[in-house]
Amino acid sequence: MCLKGENISFGYKRNNLILNNVNISVDRGEVLGLIGDSGSGKSTLCKILAGYENNHKGNVIIDGKKVPSKGYNPVQLVFQHPEKAVNPKWKMKDILNEGHIVPQDILDSFGIKKSWLNRWPNELSGGELQRFALARSLSPETKFLIADEITTMVDAITQAQIWNIVLDIVKELNIGVLVVSHEKNLINKLCDNVVYLDAINSVN
């Protein structure tokens, strides 16, 4: 089973393509790294693969079928800034269980404390919020996780904590991961394979 982006082209303006005929594929259980310069369209590609951006050419395919536009999306995207991905007027327990009831064992492995669930998002640090963002995205129905610079804003210890947990869980649930990062050392440590998105937008 694999997630494929086929001949994806996208631009915000008609004569200025950000992505031009990009092909990318992630297998289930694979951890794939994606590297590219600032502004090369990495984040845009992530959004397209996760179904956040529809106005593109080319297809996003899982197992030969198009991703359904209704229901739970098997491709989950986690962003760089968790504080922008939570509703500031909801308590953490509501944010966590918005998509599905997150099982206790996932909470335990992320080290999410009971007392945090009754807090507001602004009462937690970035690293703690990112754990919530990851916990809620790793449901049994998730088949692919797209991690767009998820640990860029946290310190090295929290980065190691978060990735060690994520790698354990994706192995257990057989989830494919696309890791976007500028940090070569991190990519080398985490990933089975690496692809480069360069200025002319060919993935190799």
Place this chain on the structure above:
Amino acid sequence: MRSKAKICTEENKKTEALLKVKDLSLSFIQYASGLRQTELKVISDLSIEAYSGKILAVVGSSGSGKSLLAHAILGILPSNAILNGRIEYDGKELTQEKKEEIRGKEIALVPQSTTYLDPLMRVSNQVIGCVEKENEGLMKKVQREIFQKYDLKPNVERMFPHELSGGMTRRVLVSTAVISSAKLVIADEPTPGLDEKTLNETLNYFKDMANKGCAVIIITHDIEAALKISDKIAVFYAGTVLEVANVEDFKNNGENLRHPYTRALWNALPQNKFQAIKGHQPMQDEVTDGCIFYERCSKKNVLCSKGIPQFKDVNGGVVRCNNVS
């Protein structure tokens, strides 16, 4: 006035620190419920020193209050902030009036992101800032030279902030510090989200400033970037500095590092062991009596839970730990 100040710094340059922060504490008054107020302590007993021609990196996790340190030095804290401790600049105490007088002239801030630029103002005017009419032509010339040096094309100066890319914004922000001919430059998180090439370029700008005799403080959570250019590294944790180490101490398994937290931070890097220690940085409202790292420390003993350890000089660095000799 200015020439007098200049002579003073040159005499002091070699031995005295340009900026000394001693036992700085910062708290915010907040309304808890109704009219009841609480005091939230975000920085406690922090001491650092910055020397001319040297780069000091303050490394700590995001949201631990590092940026507030920069804001405290510049005197741009909100009105509900209470600042205690002593800040000395050039041998004299830096009071709020003094801060307002010299910030933007002798002390410059390189802010974190585009949001610090005025979206409705062309970038060249922002870089030049407020100058009197007769100096405007001169400043314009200086600004053009700086832009050229940083590889910003002439058409950039007429642009608005939203037209710049991430790397260009960074260069514009650095230009604002360079043009002020500041003696102390404070850079707040100058690196996140930049690719390797832009990152190295940005770091070189700060290296250049230090070579010209500025004291540079870089506030960052990216320890790798800090190691590339700094002379000393202050490790910031939960609102205080636990250790000031030399760059050379960061090697192998970190056996030269003095504090267990610094060692854990070093060993957590992906190119090292990628090893995480348990626990979280304590929240601001969780008050501890002893060492702030007590909960997560592998070497803790009874003494550590009673009272905050004092700074000790060890191997050319300082550390706040009972278990180091």
